[in-house]
Amino acid sequence: MIKSALLIGLVRGLRGIGHKSIKGIWRFGAGIRLFWLTLMSSGECFRRFHLIIREVYFTGVMSLIIILVSAFFVGMVLGLQGYHTLQKYGSSEAIGVLVALALVRELGPVVTALLFAGRAGTAITAEIGLMKATEQLSAMEMMAVSPIARVIAPRFWAGVIAMPILAILFSMVGILGGYLLAVPVIGVDAGAFWSQMQANVDWRHDILNGVIKSVVFGVACTMIALFEGYDAPPTAEGVSRATTRTVVTSSLAVLGLDFILTSFMLNV
Amino acid sequence: MTSNIVEIDNLSFGYKGRMLHQGINMAFARGKVVAIMGGSGSGKTTLLRLIGGQIKPSKGEVRVDGQVVHKQDRQGIYKLRRKMGMLFQHGALFTDLSVFENVAFPMREHTDLPESMIRDLVLLKLNAVGLRGAYKLMPAELSGGMARRVAIARAIALDPNIIMYDEPFAGLDPISMGVVCDLIRTLNDALGATSIIVTHDVEETFRFADYIYFVANGVVAAEGTPEQLRNSDLPFVHQFVFGEKDGPVPFHYAAGDYASEMLGYEA
Amino acid sequence: MDRTTIDLWVGIFVALGVAALLGLAMKVGNLTTNNIGETYTVTANFENIGGLKPRAPVKSAGVVVGRVADITFDTATYEAVVSLSLDKRYPFPKDTFANIYTAGLLGEQYIGLEAGGDEAALVNGDKITQTQDAVVLEKMISQFLYSKASESTDDKSEKSESTKSDADALGSSPLDNIGKPSND
Incomplete structure (x- = not known):
């Protein structure tokens, strides 16, 4: 009796795993398909660039405050922690290098992408999900207007444009935060702070690679948010779940992609 | 050119083994207001989607203006849809656009008209539904009846040949209902279009429709002019028209024997 | 919201982004300080390069004059072959001496060039013969x-x-x- 119950439990568990994997793969494929359709219908949306500009406003400009404030604090914390450790080795003027490299190479793109997923990504998912639930997308289809070209593609490109800009601003403001902490507060020499930074931060290998990362994150985060919204069941519960999934999936995707990109960039 | 603008021929459709429609035949004559009636869940709205080419039939075909809808490619379907206007159940206004922009949307997408002409046309359409004064409002600021009327203005923005209404009366107060009802009739006659109305609101429909189809159990159960149907002795039509609780459409969902289930016997 | 207002905000946003990128490039990065434009490449063999990495700086008299472009291994001599990209503005004589130094006790390793007295200058593809290995x-x-x-x-x-x-x-x-x- 117990044995058979165990067996049934095991089979049920395996079935659950199988179901989840199939669903996951199916969703991944559907996401790629949406990505492809979006790219295919991007021509029209570039001809009507004001659609993209409008979405850049909603994803980029509206995320500016949260990005800048977080960047400032992240920069100051980096400065504080860096100083605390570096002064043990008598090299506290290297604080500028530490703050700049950490921000430009990793924290700028990654933290921006995570914040973006939370701020703009969820907004996109909820908006698209609600448009679907209230039949706005259907209505568009019936008006012979492709929702992918009119709704999805502009938001996609807006995200891809906004993300690197936000990441660059994040790095810049973070470095300013580090500077404000290191130079006036702690008393590190301003000249040493900047010169060490300039000697060790490489334009192409550090700054440009960071920008490339944030472009990739922009593609991933925006596409995930759009797909979750487009794929959401047209109910209040479905949309709220999709919004949660956007944050979870985007965060995992950003961190995973970051590892892959970093390992490629350090090798080359 | 036939006199029917939309023809549905032996149409079957269903999801995953459950057939919603099993061989439906309908014809919609030009210039008429035709209603499709039936109980909830009888696949009325799905019929509109089939006409609009949003889904493909399992069997049979829908012809719009002589062209088979599901055999068109994307371009072809979009071309057909430009002849159609559709009012969705809850209006489906674009919530991020103002009333003016909602009505202007189809014009901006499909025409290259100058801004001044778009403005004139939009105000014309809004005037037709009596909401010219509300053009600045956002959809969230409208009442249900007003939203429905704006959606009608949007549906007729490009002067379609076919106007489809999905439950145009659902959730409206009697006054709004009367307004929408009159609008459907007057717009139909003014535009020379054909109106297809999906509804289960008997009284209003019988007042203004030219022809009515009853859909039940996946087939056309009855059809005719309001006059013919009112005098029909078909039990189903009688039940529906007079709103009787029990009849050919049972009150109870198919279930086992009540007494035995209550007494705890395994069915 | 009005389209012109949105345009303005997005314009500010993009301008800020471009300004920040320029700021990063000029103030934080080394785009201005050692802008290595056109380069010529020379190679140098070392018996042991220690922890030298590609992109390590090449300095002469403390000034960065180039970067390590590539490090390979020569199976004929069992030596490391280091390619150096040097700035075209800085020609070096043929008998220049290449050392591998360490910045500080535990810092990164770099290549130091000491100019010799030869009148002919190193050109693209030349090999620096006099080298000094890294400190292990x-x-x-x-x-x-x-x-x-x-x-x-x-x-x-x-x-x-x-x-x-x-x-x-x-x-x-x-x-x-x-x-x-x-x-x-």
């Missing part, structure tokens, strides 16, 4: 221990050469010894 800390320590050990076993010789060994310990540590050119 383990080697240095073992040498130091070995010399200490020999000091303690050989008292007599230590006494007679005490002044010299003192000077060794103070002035020219093993570090300096290895740093000097060797022609073996």
